[in-house]
Amino acid sequence: xxxxxxxxxxxxxxxxxxxxxxxxxxxxxxxxxxxxxxxxxxxxxxxxxxxxxxxxxxxxxxxxxxxxxxxxxxxxxxxxxxxxxxxxxxxxxxxxxxxxxxxxxxxxxxxxxxxxxxxxxxxxxxxxxxxxxxxxxxxxxxxxxxxxxxxxxxxxxxxxxxxxxxxxxxxxxxxxxxxxxxxxxxxxxxxxxxxxxxxxxxxxxxxxxxxxxxxxxxxxxxxxxxxxxxxxxxxxxxxxxxxxxxxxxxxxxxxxxxxxxxxxxxxxxxxxxxxxxxxxxxxxxxxxxxxxxxxxxxxxxxxxxxxxxxxxxxxxxxxxxxxxxxxxxxxxxxxxxxxxxxxxxxxxxxxxxxxxxxxxxxxxxxxxxxxxxxxxxxxxxxxxxxxxxxxxxxxxxxxxxxxxxxxxxxxxxxxxxxxxxxxxxxxxxxxxxxxxxxxxxxxxxxxxxxxxxxxxxxxxxxxxxxxxxxxxxxxxxxxxxxxxxxxxxxxxxxxxxxxxxxxxxxxxxxxxxxxxxxxxxxxxxxxxxxxxxxxxxxxxxxxxxxxxxxxxxxxxxxxxxxxxxxxxxxxxxxxxxxxxxxxxxxxxxxxxxxxxxxxxxxxxxxxxxxxxxxxxxxxxxxxxxxxxxxxxxxxxxxxxxxxxxxxxxxxxx
Numbered sequence: 001x002x003x004x005x006x007x008x009x010x011x012x013x014x015x016x017x018x019x020x021x022x023x024x025x026x027x028x029x030x031x032x033x034x035x036x037x038x039x040x041x042x043x044x045x046x047x048x049x050x051x052x053x054x055x056x057x058x059x060x061x062x063x064x065x066x067x068x069x070x071x072x073x074x075x076x077x078x079x080x081x082x083x084x085x086x087x088x089x090x091x092x093x094x095x096x097x098x099x100x101x102x103x104x105x106x107x108x109x110x111x112x113x114x115x116x117x118x119x120x121x122x123x124x125x126x127x128x129x130x131x132x133x134x135x136x137x138x139x140x141x142x143x144x145x146x147x148x149x150x151x152x153x154x155x156x157x158x159x160x161x162x163x164x165x166x167x168x169x170x171x172x173x174x175x176x177x178x179x180x181x182x183x184x185x186x187x188x189x190x191x192x193x194x195x196x197x198x199x200x201x202x203x204x205x206x207x208x209x210x211x212x213x214x215x216x217x218x219x220x221x222x223x224x225x226x227x228x229x230x231x232x233x234x235x236x237x238x239x240x241x242x243x244x245x246x247x248x249x250x251x252x253x254x255x256x257x258x259x260x261x262x263x264x265x266x267x268x269x270x271x272x273x274x275x276x277x278x279x280x281x282x283x284x285x286x287x288x289x290x291x292x293x294x295x296x297x298x299x300x301x302x303x304x305x306x307x308x309x310x311x312x313x314x315x316x317x318x319x320x321x322x323x324x325x326x327x328x329x330x331x332x333x334x335x336x337x338x339x340x341x342x343x344x345x346x347x348x349x350x351x352x353x354x355x356x357x358x359x360x361x362x363x364x365x366x367x368x369x370x371x372x373x374x375x376x377x378x379x380x381x382x383x384x385x386x387x388x389x390x391x392x393x394x395x396x397x398x399x400x401x402x403x404x405x406x407x408x409x410x411x412x413x414x415x416x417x418x419x420x421x422x423x424x425x426x427x428x429x430x431x432x433x434x435x436x437x438x439x440x441x442x443x444x445x446x447x448x449x450x451x452x453x454x455x456x457x458x459x460x461x462x463x464x465x466x467x468x469x470x471x472x473x474x475x476x477x478x479x480x481x482x483x484x485x486x487x488x489x490x491x492x493x494x495x496x497x498x499x500x501x502x503x504x505x506x507x508x509x510x511x512x513x514x515x516x517x518x519x520x521x522x523x524x525x526x527x528x529x530x531x532x533x534x535x536x537x538x539x540x541x542x543x544x545x546x547x548x549x550x551x552x553x554x555x556x557x558x559x560x561x562x563x564x565x566x567x568x569x570x571x572x573x574x575x576x577x578x579x580x581x582x583x584x585x586x587x588x589x590x591x592x593x594x595x596x597x598x599x600x601x602x603x604x605x606x607x608x609x610x611x612x613x614x615x616x617x618x619x620x621x622x623x624x625x626x627x628x629x630x631x632x633x634x635x636x637x638x639x640x641x642x643x644x645x646x647x648x649x650x651x652x653x
Contacts, residue, residue, distance in 0.1 A: 013091035015062035021149035088112040094124035101262035136269040141172040184238040316365035324357040355529030375509040379501035397477030410440030418617040444573030524572040557646040608638030
């Protein structure tokens, strides 16, 4: 069974048909480049995983034929005929089909298991050329897949067809020549099978016969080495007969026959139309995935998302704060003052009610807008474009651009982002993606960044923290890429069309995520607020604050009370800000922290150990040992970067 799960395919095609682009799309980082044994011709190999198969890809040299006129042609045909890869993927240029099909016909003569990648169909369409891929597939008897290698279009279907061919080989077209040539081949082929058994075991007998009639030097030498002088003499005699009839060398006659067949195939499948009108989807795709324009658009989208979240969230916070400060909290205290003992009153009013109020006023206003915008980006089809743009950058840390999707989802919540790392094919890449995902500021951390730094120091300062975090992600990802053993693998990702997001779908996703937050986070926030009041009532808070003071006050430059929310923040990151408000007795954080302290507090909360839910997800996906390792590393990094930020900001302030 294991043998069936490993495949070797090779890419064959003319020069400049996008063969290297397809090779890069399929293999990503995992490429090795060297020379073929005994040759100066470059050899490129790569590996990828697809539907349970480990697929080794060999990129053959660009060649226009399989004759013995160059080293490239010799390398390509010997690899296909002798090494016998499971499938040959023949890349052809849709805008120059007739010229490219000449090589396709030669591959069919070698009886190679074939899949044709009809590449550059977008470029052909711009020239008004349309190829009927289904008709071409019927005529060739092999699968034909339209592709656009530069953007990865058709890669998924191409690999599916490759796997399909290995499981059930199609009946390919039998290449037939003119009457005189066919008579000569039929006459000589039987002799070749008997007289050249070793050569016939390596190459198809009909192919050997054709090459002898073409006076192919390489095949003739191989036949001579097998003591096939009589066969060579008979082949020369038949070749002379063909030349007498046509008045041309036999090699030219057979070549002309192949080009004639290629011409008939092209005429039957190609139609010339006026260049089609480019629709809005194609224009948007071209712009948003553009190698230059795409990046400022991506930066603008991300900056716009967090700016909208800040503006919308800030407006909601102001209204809700006033409601709780002026009405709900005082009303609850007044109602319960004569009913409950003082200690219970503090636990209910200062713990339970305050916790609910903090969750509603601090957390929800930022989370709901973010979830709405995230759903819009998902349903519109923009996220795969963002992943495509980030592909080269993600390669720097050993990941495919596809890993950018769980990273972006991490801005919503690290837990599903960790689970989303399953889209990576190898354990190494899954863990590497999971490690960097924990450093992404989720909505809980966004609450801290926007609710503290953004609100009091402005959006540019908050966006600056996100930029710092991105730098840390790529720096640590790069280090992890170097440290973790194993080889990276290329992955495949389809580019879906743009579509208008449906309001119903957006609301559904937003409600599902918000509901999960309410069910999971609210108990932690309210319970943590009650626990904090309980510890305060019995004098434990001061002990914890004193214990943490060497770290919080000396190194981080924060008030001693901040050590408590940082400890309990491991339950839920939103709880960090809620507890800080509880300890300070106000939602006005400017009265508790200086601007520098706000930045330092936000930096530490942004980086240090993920919440318990994320740690649980890491344990489930990668094991307890790895989860603890990630938590410890994140905590050490947070303390180091936070202290460094305090020292630097103190110097420049």
